[in-house]
Amino acid sequence: EIVMTQSPATLSVSPGERATLSCRASQSVSSSLAWYQQKPGQAPRLLIYGASTRATGIPARFSGGGSGTEFTLSISSLQSEDFAVYYCQQHNNWPHTFGQGTKLEIK
Amino acid sequence: EVQLVESGGGLVQPGGSLRLSCAASGFTFSSYWMSWVRQAPGKGLEWVANIKLDGSEQYYVDSVKGRFTISRDNAKNSLYLQMNSLRADDTAVYYCAGGGWYPAYWGQGTLVTVSS
Numbered sequence: 056e057i058v059m060t061q062s063p064a065t066l067s068v069s070p071g072e073r074a075t076l077s078c079r080a081s082q083s084v085s086s087s088l089a090w091y092q093q094k095p096g097q098a099p100r101l102l103i104y105g106a107s108t109r110a111t112g113i114p115a116r117f118s119g120g121g122s123g124t125e126f127t128l129s130i131s132s133l134q135s136e137d138f139a140v141y142y143c144q145q146h147n148n149w150p151h152t153f154g155q156g157t158k159l160e161i162k
Numbered sequence: 163e164v165q166l167v168e169s170g171g172g173l174v175q176p177g178g179s180l181r182l183s184c185a186a187s188g189f190t191f192s193s194y195w196m197s198w199v200r201q202a203p204g205k206g207l208e209w210v211a212n213i214k215l216d217g218s219e220q221y222y223v224d225s226v227k228g229r230f231t232i233s234r235d236n237a238k239n240s241l242y243l244q245m246n247s248l249r250a251d252d253t254a255v256y257y258c259a260g261g262g263w264y265p266a267y268w269g270q271g272t273l274v275t276v277s278s
Contacts, residue, residue, distance in 0.1 A: 056224070089264035091207070098257055098268035099199075099207060110266055142207050146263035150223045151197075153207045 057081050057145055061154035067162040070133050076157045078126040078143035087147035090119055090128045093156075094139045102141075103128065130159075164188035164267050166258045171272030178248050178276070184241040184258030184269060192216075192236040194261050198243050200254035201271070210256070211243065212263070226252075248276045 058081040068074045078088065086106040091099040101110040103119035106126060116131045130137055138161050143154040170182040182198070198210040211222045211232040220232050231244040241258055253276050259265035 087263075093207070098270055099259075100268070101261075101264060101266045104264040140206075144207075144209070144264065149212075149221045151209045151212065151221075151263065153209060156206045 056150060057084060057148050057152050059143055059145055059152050059154035061141075061143060061157045063157060064155070065158045065160060067160050068133055069162045070135060072133055074130045074133055074137075074159055076128045076130075076141055076159070078121075078128070078154050080124045080126075080145055083123045084145040084147035086122050087145055088119075088121070088126050089144045089146065090117075091142045091144065092137075092139050093142065099142065133159075135161075166260060166267055166269035168256065168258050168269045168272040171256065171274045173275045173277065174248055175278050176249060176276055179244070179246045180248065180274060182243040182245065182256055182258075182272060182274070186239045186241065186258075186260065186267075189261070189267065191234075191239040191260070195263055196232075196234060196241045197259040197265055198232060198241075199257045199259050199265075200252075200274075201257070202251070202254040205254075208254070213241070245274070248274075250276050252276050 060079045062077045088106045090103040093099045107119045118129045120127045140156045142156050165187045167185045197212045213232045229247045233242045255271040257271045258269040261267045
């Protein structure tokens with residue numbers, strides 16, 4: 056099983072600033088990496104797939120990068136609605152494991 | 163509008179069974195892999211199972227292999243999860259998700275509580 060490790064566990068950033076979240080895979084997942092956003096009481100929302108492709112309707116301030124074992128999700132100019140928990144998920148090998156999540160909170 | 167509506171959750175005793183259902187609409191259900199993903203209270207997301215477009219392949223996380231069965235009925239645009247020999251650590255909100263291996267479509271979830 057591929058273990059996905061996200062860092063940091065919690066990230067405190069002020070509105071309008073940039074946030075960078077990290078996700079590391081225990082072995083290469085090529086570019087088979089997705090990012091999701093989840094707000095309290097809501098289902099996850101797909102943000103990025105293929106490591107760097109924004110899903111339909113996702114604002115351009117969200118960008119993904121990386122390949123192999125190291126990935127990043129960047130959010131430029133944070134808006135109030137961006138404060139949430141973010142998960143990465145690999146879909147290169149079964150089981151399609153998630154990271155433990157990064158909570159993005161208002162500083 | 164895409165909709166995924168789960169049902170069938172509830173309180174069950176350890177060792178018991180439940181069958182979750184997911185009714186899909188607003189997209190071509192038969193064209194996509196479908197998934198079940200769960201989230202224990204206050205915890206992160208855990209992928210549970212996937213099923214291929216025609217139901218010919220299924221994959222499971224190790225912790226549910228032999229106890230859970232994912233299935234689908236493309237004629238009814240429906241996804242199912244038969245859960246047997248339930249344990250306390252199966253307690254979670256179970257989400258139906260679809261749109262491929264990186265699901266773009268998610269239901270609101272159904273809560274399964276395993277407790278005596």
